[in-house]
Amino acid sequence: MDDLASIRQVADHFELPVSTLHYWERRGLITPRRRSGRRHYTADQIYRIALIQLWRTTGRMTLDEITEILAERTDTPDWRDTVTARIAAIESQITQLTTARGYLRDLLTCPHDAAPEHCEGFRARITLPAAEHR
Template structure:
């Protein structure tokens, strides 16, 4: 059974513009056209679900494209999946620490957050990059010497 692009968009929740982009990137392929509309095999819905799962897991479109074999099957690198799972574990730990820190800060009875030892530990962890993104270094300013007259 074939579906036109509007039906694929309706069933998948993926906008037609994104479907065209995915086709351009080689992630999906139309069977052809019916009038002016692209027509897809109904199996495109499963492929779109795989793309959505990959995107939700943090894979780039290029990484996802590499998971599709030329014959339409899957060739997923299990080591890549393990590495991504490890990365997600690290992110979960960071997010859990941030959530717990925010809850503590909201409920802390210290007169000032800066007087709270737990909050100060959270600040040190944030400054070191242990929770949240590591702060970027400020760009160095070049010193310009004044020209002597």
């Protein structure tokens, strides 16, 4: 049983508060082993913790999404559907961020004394509504 890592070791390794590991346990995401009443983690559980942390930080997944993916019940949707939806959301965010970066770069090319809404590069990206003819 020496291959078990204590909760403190795992928390320190992943730079997580111990309370986060307790919460993930209450949510059913991880299942530590108990030794003398203290939580310890197997290598498989540590990989699971790494995966959850990765999904939370870089995949920007909610705990509900992670729970759905990691559920071991047969009545949950295919976890690939959740991953596919997350990929689509990330791709949409990438598009939005790329557009925002373009606008901001255009603003940086403006003369320092010009108001941002008067910048030619910015104005070139904007479509104005058609004027009403009376």
